[in-house]
Amino acid sequence: MNNTVCPKCGKPTTKLFQGKCKECFLENFTLAEIAPVLHAKLCPTCGARNVKNKWVDQGSLEEIVIHTAEDALFVHEMAEDIEIYIEPRALTPYMYKVHIEVDALLLDESFHQELETEVRVLRESCDMCSRISGGYFEAIIQIRATNRIPGDDEKQECINIANTVLERLVNKGDRLAFISSSLEIKEGTDLYVGSSNAARHICKEINSRLGGSFTESASLQGRKDGKDVYRITFSLRLPEFMPHDIIEYKGKIIEIRKFSKNVTGMDVETGARFTTTPDELQGATLISKRKDLPKTMLVAIENDDLMLLDPDTYETVTVKKPVMFSAEPGSEIPVVKTEKGLLAIADLS
Structure with a gap:
């Protein structure tokens, strides 16, 4: 084993620690x-x-x-x-x-x-809070609907989804994941979002849960540090029909239950399950939303028939009992008037 000499104390040692033997090294060690x-x-x-x-x-x-x-x-x-x-x-x-x-x-x-x-x-105010207070945004989400104006409940649901997405992104470290402001206009709502990445995630999540589609376009805002600065506009289109809309499609009366990549619902007359795609649903017409349907008195139930009061004439009419029907005589039930006559609407299940 080769020995060397500690330059401080002169003692032989087999190893130096920062140029000293172990004892000298530890003497003033911190x-x-x-x-x-x-x-x-x-x-x-x-x-x-x-x-x-x-x-x-x-x-x-x-x-x-x-x-x-x-x-x-x-x-x-x-x-x-x-x-x-x-x-x-x-x-x-x-x-x-x-x-x-x-x-x-x-x-x-x-x-x-x-x-x-x-x-x-x-x-001291952080970068995110300073930008929020200053109205900073990199992207605009324009919430609209196809062939109609989105309702207040739909717009609020979109905002709730956006807040959930933003919270998730902030927890992952995206400090530009915020909404600096929003603007209500006749056609819908505009959300001003801190980053285009966050806006894109919001649009994807809304489309996944509510259906529809979105497009994006960029506009040059100027230059910063020698680089072009763009602002992205996301045009979000909610579907023409939403869950619990009553529509007429190819001679059938359908209640929409879910609208996303595929459209599912129920045939009001037969109770049969209905499935199609948003593109194939073109040409359908809205009859009413479930919450806006008139209600009428259920007079009696006889086997597969219901006896109802016509909400306009107050005459007793007989209609087919829908599948999954559980109302009792004397109660009020929702109905829809179509070219085929009065139809009773089944309970939500």
């Missing part, structure tokens, strides 16, 4: 170091923390203080089996005294060191 005062930038609106000039989402104020101390703590690169204990103590709402204990193994020696630091929390 396991961990931290600055006496640290600063943590905290967004007062959303609670995000600035780490190395990048805003990241964090938890409570105490957790932010702990993360700040962890990020600033230096532990010797040769240490192994490191264990760190951090205990913050609030001096004021935005100033913390932090006690740190570090245990580690180095060169078969166990080391323990205690440190103190102070974390001062500075409040």
Whole structure:
């Protein structure tokens, strides 16, 4: 085994540690170091923390203080089996005294060191909140409907879906996933979205759940840092018919149950399941929405027939009992008037 000489103490050694023998190296060894005062930038609106000039989402104020101390703590690169204990103590709402204990193994020696630091929390608006307050947006989603104006319930459902998608994207780190503003117009609603990526995810999710389609187009807004800056407009089209619409299609009266990539429903007269595609449904006409159907008195039930009062003439008429019908005589039930006469509408199931 080759020996060398420690340049500090002159003793022979088999290995040098940073130019010294083991004893000399450990003589002035410092396991961990931290600055006496640290600063943590905290967004007062959303609670995000600035780490190395990048805003990241964090938890409570105490957790932010702990993360700040962890990020600033230096532990010797040769240490192994490191264990760190951090205990913050609030001096004021935005100033913390932090006690740190570090245990580690180095060169078969166990080391323990205690440190103190102070974390001062500075409040500053993050990039996302600054952009939201400034009305920043990269994309516009135009919520419209085919051959009609979308209803308030539909528009609100689209907004609810959008908020769910945005929350998911924010949790994944997309800090431009926000709606800075919205605009109600006669034809529908416009959503101003922080990023085109978030807007695209919203449109896909709405189409997946409600049906319809969307297109996108870009317009040049200018240049920034030598690059062209574009704004994307997403034209979202909800389908012509929505769930629980009563339509006439090729001589059949159909209640739509689901409208997405395929259209499913039920034949009001026979109770048979109905399936087609949105393209094949062209030419169908809307008779009524279920919620807008008139109701009339159910007089009696005889086998497969129902005796109803005509809601216009108040005469008793006999109609076929629909499948999955459970109403009792004396109650009011929804009906629809067609060229084939009065039809009773089955319960939702």
